[in-house]
Amino acid sequence: MSTELGDLYQEVILDHNRRPRNFGDLPAAARRAEGHNPLCGDRVTVSVVLEGDILKDVRFQGSGCAISKASASMMTESLKGRSRTEAEDLFQAFHRLLTEDGASADPNVLGKLVVFSGVREFPVRVKCATLAWHTLRAALENARDIATTE
Amino acid sequence: MTVARPAARTAKTAPFEVRRIREDFPILNQKVFGKPLVYLDNAATSQKPRAVIDAIVGFYEHDNANIHRGLHALSERATAAYESARGRLRRFVNAAQDREIVFVRGTTEAINLVAQTYGRAHVGAGDEVLITALEHHSNIVPWQILCGEKGARLRVVPIDDRGDLVLDELESLLTPKTRIVSVAHVSNALGTINPVRRIVEAAHARGIPVLVDGAQAAPHLPIDVRDLDCDFYTLSGHKMFGPTGIGILYGKEHHLEGMPPYQGGGDMIASVTFEKTEYNRLPYKFEAGTPHIAGVIGLGAAVDYLSGLDAGGRMAHEEDLLAYATDKVGGLPRVRIVGTAREKTSVLSFVMDGVHPHDIGTILDREGVAIRAGHHCAQPLMERLGVDATARASLALYNTREDIDALAAGLRRVLEVFR
Numbered sequence: 001m002s003t004e005l006g007d008l009y010q011e012v013i014l015d016h017n018r019r020p021r022n023f024g025d026l027p028a029a030a031r032r033a034e035g036h037n038p039l040c041g042d043r044v045t046v047s048v049v050l051e052g053d054i055l056k057d058v059r060f061q062g063s064g065c066a067i068s069k070a071s072a073s074m075m076t077e078s079l080k081g082r083s084r085t086e087a088e089d090l091f092q093a094f095h096r097l098l099t100e101d102g103a104s105a106d107p108n109v110l111g112k113l114v115v116f117s118g119v120r121e122f123p124v125r126v127k128c129a130t131l132a133w134h135t136l137r138a139a140l141e142n143a144r145d146i147a148t149t150e
Numbered sequence: 151m152t153v154a155r156p157a158a159r160t161a162k163t164a165p166f167e168v169r170r171i172r173e174d175f176p177i178l179n180q181k182v183f184g185k186p187l188v189y190l191d192n193a194a195t196s197q198k199p200r201a202v203i204d205a206i207v208g209f210y211e212h213d214n215a216n217i218h219r220g221l222h223a224l225s226e227r228a229t230a231a232y233e234s235a236r237g238r239l240r241r242f243v244n245a246a247q248d249r250e251i252v253f254v255r256g257t258t259e260a261i262n263l264v265a266q267t268y269g270r271a272h273v274g275a276g277d278e279v280l281i282t283a284l285e286h287h288s289n290i291v292p293w294q295i296l297c298g299e300k301g302a303r304l305r306v307v308p309i310d311d312r313g314d315l316v317l318d319e320l321e322s323l324l325t326p327k328t329r330i331v332s333v334a335h336v337s338n339a340l341g342t343i344n345p346v347r348r349i350v351e352a353a354h355a356r357g358i359p360v361l362v363d364g365a366q367a368a369p370h371l372p373i374d375v376r377d378l379d380c381d382f383y384t385l386s387g388h389k390m391f392g393p394t395g396i397g398i399l400y401g402k403e404h405h406l407e408g409m410p411p412y413q414g415g416g417d418m419i420a421s422v423t424f425e426k427t428e429y430n431r432l433p434y435k436f437e438a439g440t441p442h443i444a445g446v447i448g449l450g451a452a453v454d455y456l457s458g459l460d461a462g463g464r465m466a467h468e469e470d471l472l473a474y475a476t477d478k479v480g481g482l483p484r485v486r487i488v489g490t491a492r493e494k495t496s497v498l499s500f501v502m503d504g505v506h507p508h509d510i511g512t513i514l515d516r517e518g519v520a521i522r523a524g525h526h527c528a529q530p531l532m533e534r535l536g537v538d539a540t541a542r543a544s545l546a547l548y549n550t551r552e553d554i555d556a557l558a559a560g561l562r563r564v565l566e567v568f569r
Contacts, residue, residue, distance in 0.1 A: 041525045
């Protein structure tokens, strides 16, 4: 396997693809949004329970490629217990990791999410990796519209 | 005159030999990520032979001028080349007359044209338009728009699990309210060859006209609109080794005569005053504005190219290739072929247990193998088949058994990554 492919499909990502964490729905009181990647038809629903400013619980449901499923799964793990501002900052850092050459892959900032650094070599897959994050943002904003990667 | 000429039809065609064919397609001779390119995304768009590329370059280098305004030599040459291409397209689909061939941007525009002209004139509130469950979005949405506007109902012939139309249902779906039937000749997502001749017969028995979407058929099957007796037939140049942005609408003369124009503008008129416009005769009534002249000439060259090949040998080669690919890919663990219709051509759609088609596409790409992954602009079909998406390898006359071997090797790599 080429180095780039090995970097993309790291074992952690394959593991989250096989056994997604926090997969499911949250009680009706949760904020919820649906995300859609029209390019490939991937759909994800992210629900989040806020306690004050803190993301108390985050879950996702849906279907998609390994990158989008693993990204959603690892996003839910990374965000539990964080504040909304911290969540937004993490998304920004994550987005830079995926799109900017030489972006910081500091595990102190990104934690396990650094495994997605390989996506940078596959520009068409950036949307897969960010779908759940865009959807989370929509859920937090209580946006009624379906979040989309387009 | 240096414009592309029709290939000499009297010349004896050489037996089909894929090695020689590949030399006609310059793009195939390249590496992608260090691996020889294996292009298996032909149902999305096909590659272009040197003859087509040369015809377009030759037109721009020697003959470029606007057409039907023939006051000077270049315009006369451009007009002659444009109209000669129309004649070749007419022969390609075996239409009776050149004026039944309308140049359009492609199949999508052709279907929109019919929906917005014939459709608007003939479909009213409570009427029905009949399509099938395996249509491309371009043969769904234009009819939906029409039905929405008119208060008409879009009805759908179902398919079975193999991807064959359920013809018994067709009979009961053809009702006194049906105003038009629109059906793909070949499914872009599954490769099913629909029994369009039988569908036309059944519809005509009730006086209902039929449009056949030939986008996926044109590069693979002989087309004979008079044998099919269809009322409209559409094709896209880029899927049959011609340029993008050009295609044709074939329509029976009496339909085209009766239809209002689609777009207004130059070239589609006979005379204009501010009070009244007399429309031009067929087919110019439907060709408003300066058309894609170079595209038409390129498409004419593509038709010449195809017509110059040994058709029987070519079809036998494609048939062999699909059978070989079906065995090779279908024999891999965790792989299921989607679409196993009795009559198929050129398309191998499949899913792999535990691997999303997009991941298959990414890994194959790094092996130099280009396929399509997704819903193939046929979301209702994907829903019917109970899949979110499929991976699709689609074949053309220049593909080889080695291409299929590379595909299978790439898929084994996918299985290794996603153990």
